[in-house]
Amino acid sequence: MSRTRWFAATSTAFLLISYLVGGCAEGGDEPSGGGSGGKQNPTCSCQPGTTATCDCPGGGKGVQTCEIDCVSYTTCDCSDAGATGGSGGTGGGSTGEMGGSGGQNTGGSPTGGAGGEAASGGSAGSAGAAAGSAGSAGATGDVDVCPGEPLHLSGSGSSIRQGSATGDTSTLTHDYLGNCGSALSKDAVYVVTPDVDGVLRADLGGSEATSFDSILYARTDCTDQDSEIVCDDTYVKGSEKLEFDVLKNTPYYLFVDGYNKEAGPYELNVQVIPKGCGNGIKEPGEDCDDGNQIDDDWCHNDCTINPNPAGDTCPGMTMALTGTGTQDRVGTIAGDTSSFSSSYSSSKCVSSSTASAKDFVALVKPDVDGTMTCDLGGSTATPWDSVLYVRSQCDNVSSELACNDSASTGAEKVTLPVVKNTPYYVFVDGYGAAKSGPFVLTCTIKVAYCGNGTVEGTEECDDGNNTSGDGCSSSCKIEPKGPADICPGKTLQLKESNGTYIAFETGSTTGQTHAYVGTCGGTSTAPDQVYKFNSGVGGRVTVSIPTEGTTFDTVLYVRKDACSGPNATQVECKDTTGKGGESITFTAPPNTDYWVFVDGYSGANGNFSLEIKVVPTCGDGTLDVGEECDDGNKTSGDGCSASCKIESTCGSLSEDEPNNTYTSPRLISAACGTFRIHNAAISPAGDSDYFRINGLVEKTKVDAYAYVTTFGSCTSGAPLVISLWKNPIATPAADYGLCSGQTGNVACSASSTDGNCAKFSYTIPKDGDGDYLLKVHGSSSSSSVSSYGLLVIVH
Structure with missing residues (x-):
């Protein structure tokens, strides 16, 4: 022991003995002794060197030690604290707290407090109370329920x-x-x-x-x-x-x-x-943070930018890759070729131009077999005319494996198979001596295994899953033709997620039957797959083939009424340029069957992804297919139900003659924000019908439709005119004639594009609150309509 350490230890021991001789908390063990007698120093609150329990963050118990001043304690030691425990016995330590992972903690000490030493003129204190039993080991937390x-x-x-x-x-x-x-x-x-x-x-x-x-x-x-x-x-x-x-x-x-x-x-x-420099996350006060300890790359270890980073010459800057197991390996290097020299050129892409341009080289060494794709991130990441190429030997120009020079700025991308633990050298170059600047190089390695969506090695197919029965087996072998090969097709179930109903499927047309032809895209020889789904609640349907996971030039079409044959009706057919990208959108009524066909352009075939989304439209305020009404909410009891059906109490109102003057209108109940009147009549010729709607306020929208027989139809020779007026009407117009003769109205219609006889939409303006009259009449003094219907929706 050094002299200094010996002196410090001796001094501490001397002070401790002095306190003990002076008497501190005599007669019991702190904190719950229980002895009596003996002289007690009134300034002490604990016995130096003894321990007591203390509260830890998170609810556990720790240990603290009484300092030699017999008043203060050391910082609470929570290294062995559990989460929640029982109380200890009297005089002993507390029971152990619940261990965070199955009872790593033990209980309190079973030793009782010592009696106080005899003091001058007094007898020794009796021993402290017996200690409580030691705490049992903590229980493991429940992974099934909170708090987990x-x-x-x-x-x-x-x-x-x-x-x-x-x-x-x-x-x-x-x-x-x-x-x-x-x-x-x-x-x-x-x-x-x-x-x-x-x-x-x-x-x-x-x-x-x-x-x-x-x-x-x-x-x-x-x-x-x-x-x-x-x-x-x-x-x-x-x-x-x-x-x-x-x-x-x-x-x-x-x-x-x-x-x-x-x-x-x-x-x-x-x-x-x-937090801190070197964690890979750029935080306030840092110019950069690449998450490594390579000081000569583009970002120094003190998180300042290196104006002369590594990568100027071979063997290049090593790219760090993230990812484990079957996850993609991903690495990114950001830099600027402006400060580099012109050292290399591509042997396959504009070699004469890249020879004079400044360049950067990265070393990528994957730990797995797979397919590597490297890109420059587009014009935002690499805003200059760049060239990208890969070699197997850094200094050997003839070892070039892939190259790309895109017509678009920064759009270069190369893809090639790679072998684990093998170095690959990726070059960022320019098209000509003047082409250099900042870049972001990202390389992604998809691990080679059956089910990753890429055909590799001995695989015959790979549709992105390990499910047999969909054309490509779980071992990536082409299967005999499955249920999606011909009509009625494979049924897809829509699953609800945050109010949207979704189905997603991957498959392959390779080896399947050519059975159907759409009206677009020249699908006369390509094999196809067919899927059936039901619209469920109905709404806005989007059927699409994502580009991701699709390996051939696809054609997409949708049918209704039947899968094939004379009763089948095509909803739409789409064919875009390239692999995938087709999308068809339409409105579907509830509980309606549709058939989706994934086909190929000419004879194209391969893997595909298919996505179907149904977004319910009931409650959006627009009257769609399959809806009787839509007042912009899903609240029942206002005439239009939560499922967009007209409620019975408001759906069969009568005209209630006489209502042929604005002073004696048919009053509509306030409970019927949406109402329908059947079998009203403009009779005799020159008749008009008035309906009163009370209590309309600013921003309320009124949609009115007049029809004959059924909604959406208008019999020839039934010239109906509907108009809206603020009540009271100051100057009434004629009870016949077109809108031009109805001076003083706020809205009027004598026609409709949806098949009805007349339709208008009107929103109550500022200062327009009040009662309104809806008027229905014929277009001329000789017009009469023996029976018509009226639908009014108040949003």
């Missing part, structure tokens, strides 16, 4: 905190709901309490780790859906990811859920990246 199972993170200092958990939601219950998914799945909940401020990243490890259609979301309050921070739901199993800012010692709740009723095994991975 604690997920512990390893790491300290400036290092990344990491933790993971595995489980199976199929053994749990359905309790919670994220804002981006359905409400039917079983779920698991974890609580993460970081010890630093930073950024939390969570993922489900890809489809091999989480093998069902999962949803991942986070909250600040476990049981409050409104406290949700972020929610992610993708079409690829286990590919959900979250990222959000976190504060130290604050609990965050992570939920592993499923789409619709999906459940199964999962892996939840969590990282917390502490």
